[in-house]
Amino acid sequence: MNQAELIWMNGEFVPWDEAKVHVLTHGLHYGTGVFEGIRAYDTPRGTAVFRHQEHLERLRRSAELYYMPLPYTPEQLRSATHELIARNGLRSCYIRPLVFRGYGQMGLFPLEAPIDVTIAVWEWGAYLGDEGKQKGIRAKVSSWRRIGPDALIPHAKATGQYLNSVLAKIETHKAGYEEAILLDGRGFVCEGSGENLFVVSDGTILTPPQSASILDGISRRSVIQVARDLGLEVVERDIARAELYLADELFMTGTAAELVPVREVDDHAIASGRPGPVTLALQAAYEDALHGRAERYADWLDLVPVPAPST
Numbered sequence: 001m002n003q004a005e006l007i008w009m010n011g012e013f014v015p016w017d018e019a020k021v022h023v024l025t026h027g028l029h030y031g032t033g034v035f036e037g038i039r040a041y042d043t044p045r046g047t048a049v050f051r052h053q054e055h056l057e058r059l060r061r062s063a064e065l066y067y068m069p070l071p072y073t074p075e076q077l078r079s080a081t082h083e084l085i086a087r088n089g090l091r092s093c094y095i096r097p098l099v100f101r102g103y104g105q106m107g108l109f110p111l112e113a114p115i116d117v118t119i120a121v122w123e124w125g126a127y128l129g130d131e132g133k134q135k136g137i138r139a140k141v142s143s144w145r146r147i148g149p150d151a152l153i154p155h156a157k158a159t160g161q162y163l164n165s166v167l168a169k170i171e172t173h174k175a176g177y178e179e180a181i182l183l184d185g186r187g188f189v190c191e192g193s194g195e196n197l198f199v200v201s202d203g204t205i206l207t208p209p210q211s212a213s214i215l216d217g218i219s220r221r222s223v224i225q226v227a228r229d230l231g232l233e234v235v236e237r238d239i240a241r242a243e244l245y246l247a248d249e250l251f252m253t254g255t256a257a258e259l260v261p262v263r264e265v266d267d268h269a270i271a272s273g274r275p276g277p278v279t280l281a282l283q284a285a286y287e288d289a290l291h292g293r294a295e296r297y298a299d300w301l302d303l304v305p306v307p308a309p310s311t
């Protein structure tokens, strides 16, 4: 991976190689952590974090769902992130805040273990590849179902929960596909291993609802708004597996992947097997929003203040 110079750990800026934890860290054993994936873009107005406050609010809510009071306010984390990006000299980057139960208490009752908070930033290109973003990716429905609300909390972005995504990702990677699609516990379409999913059918954009165990993706919400602003109809409803195969177009959204067309599912080409017009129009409009080229979405970008020159 592309290392940066500094990582923020519990209020301090520490060199990348010194950002370490004890092997008896609670979160390492039991998955008791929550995190975010955020991106900052090099925009015409300077480096800007996309929907920063929304991501930090989701982090706070994920932590609360697992009974972890955040020792820093979202505003403190926001300024720490700004300073971290500036001190690392990055113009664009991926941002990974992590809140986890730390060292000092073992066993499943975690409430006496400390809560540690770290933020890392580094340069990270298109998660599913530049070619995937242009031509579309091949996906496969995984035999693993997405975690359900009866066992875990799909709305939380919690570290332990990602074992589910990891199993699906490994299975489909070994089978030769670029991404996994998980069904929910009822057998309806849920999402990718790290992305939300959209189907274009007869000119309407469909996407699974909150009740289908999805992660409430911030890219999902943003793309829904961009689509509606373009005059497109977006409907949140349950989607049957065969609707994927019969779709006119398919695409996925996520912070790491951005907006990626899907050209094939389970060896069925989606329509012509090439990204369709709705996907391409939305992708272009969304890229403009991410990169600060769309005035309409300017308030989605949190500008990183340029540090004052030292005297």
Ligand SMILES: Cc1ncc(COP(=O)(O)O)c(C=O)c1O
Residues within 6 Å of the ligand: 037, 165, 191, 192, 193, 194, 195, 196, 214, 215, 216, 217, 218, 219, 220, 253, 254, 255, 256
């Ligand atoms: C399981 C899962 N679903 C969906 C998403 C997309 O969410 P977002 O758009 O907020 O990055 C992610 C990525 O964070 C994810 O890990």
